[in-house]
Each structure stands twice: as structure tokens, then as C-alpha cells.
Amino acid sequence: MSRVADMQKFMREVQVEAKKVVWPERKETMQATLMVVVMVLFVSLFLWLVDSGLSWLVQKVI
Numbered sequence: 001m002s003r004v005a006d007m008q009k010f011m012r013e014v015q016v017e018a019k020k021v022v023w024p025e026r027k028e029t030m031q032a033t034l035m036v037v038v039m040v041l042f043v044s045l046f047l048w049l050v051d052s053g054l055s056w057l058v059q060k061v062i
Helices: 003-021 026-061
Strands: none
Touching: none
């Protein structure tokens, strides 16, 4: 097959797969977004506490 034919075949397959995509509903998207925000806040708080604790510990040792 030529490159042009390969490209055309690929584009047809992309169109077929794109039709199979199922988008989440608004409620699912909002829930997932909320979970991401909560996890980011939790992890950032945890890392801040660990950093502060280690900083305090290093200052006591020095």
C-alpha cells in the first residue's frame, strides 16, 4: 500500500472509533472534577505539613 492509501485507511478507522466515544454526563464530570480538586488540596496540605516538619527538624539538628 502507498502512504496515501495508508493515511486514508487510518483516517477512516479514526472516524469509526470516534463514533464509539461515549461522553460523560454533566453530573459525572462535576463529580470527577470535585474529586480531583479535593485530592489536590489534600495532597498539597500533606506535602506542606511534611515539608514544614522536615524543615523544623533540620533547623533543630543544625
